[in-house]
Amino acid sequence: MTEPKTIRWGILATGGIALTFTRDLLADPTTRGVKHLKHTVVAAASSSSKSRAEDFLKEVKAPSDAKAYGSYEELVKDSNIDIVYVATPHSHHYQNAMLCLEAGKNVLCEKAFTVNAAQARKLAEKAKEKNLFLMEAVWTRYFPLSIYVREQITSGRIGPVARVLSDNSMALDPEESFPDGKHRMVNPDLAGGALLDLGIYALTWVFQTLYHTQPEDSRQPPKLLAYVKNYEATGKADEHSTIILSFPRSKEAGGEAHAVATTSLRVATSPGDNMDVPCVRVQGPKGEIQVFPHSFRPLKTKLILSDGTVEEKDWPIPGPGKGSDWYNGFGGQFNAEGEGHGMFWEADEAGSALLEGRKEGKYLGLEESILIMEVMDEVRKQGGLVYPDKIETTDYPTKL
Ligand SMILES: NC(=O)C1=CN([C@@H]2O[C@H](COP(=O)(O)OP(=O)(O)OC[C@H]3O[C@@H](n4cnc5c(N)ncnc54)[C@H](OP(=O)(O)O)[C@@H]3O)[C@@H](O)[C@H]2O)C=CC1
Numbered sequence: 001m002t003e004p005k006t007i008r009w010g011i012l013a014t015g016g017i018a019l020t021f022t023r024d025l026l027a028d029p030t031t032r033g034v035k036h037l038k039h040t041v042v043a044a045a046s047s048s049s050k051s052r053a054e055d056f057l058k059e060v061k062a063p064s065d066a067k068a069y070g071s072y073e074e075l076v077k078d079s080n081i082d083i084v085y086v087a088t089p090h091s092h093h094y095q096n097a098m099l100c101l102e103a104g105k106n107v108l109c110e111k112a113f114t115v116n117a118a119q120a121r122k123l124a125e126k127a128k129e130k131n132l133f134l135m136e137a138v139w140t141r142y143f144p145l146s147i148y149v150r151e152q153i154t155s156g157r158i159g160p161v162a163r164v165l166s167d168n169s170m171a172l173d174p175e176e177s178f179p180d181g182k183h184r185m186v187n188p189d190l191a192g193g194a195l196l197d198l199g200i201y202a203l204t205w206v207f208q209t210l211y212h213t214q215p216e217d218s219r220q221p222p223k224l225l226a227y228v229k230n231y232e233a234t235g236k237a238d239e240h241s242t243i244i245l246s247f248p249r250s251k252e253a254g255g256e257a258h259a260v261a262t263t264s265l266r267v268a269t270s271p272g273d274n275m276d277v278p279c280v281r282v283q284g285p286k287g288e289i290q291v292f293p294h295s296f297r298p299l300k301t302k303l304i305l306s307d308g309t310v311e312e313k314d315w316p317i318p319g320p321g322k323g324s325d326w327y328n329g330f331g332g333q334f335n336a337e338g339e340g341h342g343m344f345w346e347a348d349e350a351g352s353a354l355l356e357g358r359k360e361g362k363y364l365g366l367e368e369s370i371l372i373m374e375v376m377d378e379v380r381k382q383g384g385l386v387y388p389d390k391i392e393t394t395d396y397p398t399k400l
């Protein structure tokens, strides 16, 4: 048997998701049946101090020779790194990912990819110019559950998809939870609000069922109508966004298809953590596929056909093989004992791409990430949601 190849990661930022991702990264890949590669962490950087990066490396139990840096600039110069995971707030992704690409590093960049489509295009151009891998870290796309849903669609089980209803909302009680308005969920300086943070998943399900499942040469951008309600306390971050999309389709492919994507930080998809209400319904003339919350980390699907067939499936997330305490983005949500979080699948995809010489993700390429940013630009335009110039700019470098 051939030895697994090792992918050497550098971690840029040391916040909540950097911890979760890195713990997943270091889980034994054979627990999820992956034998061709393994991951290691060779360095982490914090913009605040070297000691914070040192603490981070200890906390994730990184190998003892992993390097700690007190700036992102030092990290990207480390010649031992194969790929950098960018885990700063979305406001900073453009500047931080560009820093990596300019330094010749492959990049896996957290969602939302950038603040706007212009920034996403610039990153894609730079990656192409430098012949580097670049992917938006929409982890859900790489879940076996997502692959299954797309396969049910492409194999025609529900007929051509006619309509998708997709929600990702959390009743976060923002005035109570973020009273100083500085948290990235509500802070305009960090491109806060529901749309870029949570709405990206509602749109992900719309795009991966209605757009990605079409043959590449027939995929067409949607038209859309949107309403945005801004969060009063900070003025310029949305507390709800509601989007109606229409995807043009040939008659043979089922004709025009519709979607409604909703997101909120005021109301919940699953009030009181009641997971029985589907967060996504993908509907065709022969039936529908339901996905159960959370839409970013779903664990259950239900296929309901008009002939009476009902197929329910659970999709447990394999683990590191021992008890774990994986942070779920907000305090207080932890996965079950022995479960992973599910971020390793996107890391496996990034690693496989490096080994195969691919420059983009298999299930989310740059063209689609840019198109989704264009959709979010249009939603913000129709809804009057504008962020500060310094985070909307494509000027690089800009100090934030
Ligand atoms: N895929 C997923 O499931 C999730 C993805 N995310 C995404 O990850 C990104 C980060 O979110 P999260 O980890 O929760 O955020 P945190 O606030 O917990 O961490 C962000 C980190 O970014 C660094 N940073 C650099 N500049 C700033 C700044 N001006 N303000 C705040 N932080 C800064 C800090 O690290 P340092 O001091 O070390 O430089 C900080 O710890 C977001 O884009 C979010 O959308 C978030 C949660 C879940």
Ligand SMILES: O=C1OC[C@@H](O)[C@H](O)[C@H]1O
Binding pocket: 197, 198, 296, 328, 329, 330
């Ligand atoms: O990406 C995300 O998914 C998990 C959520 O808890 C988090 O808020 C969001 O950023």
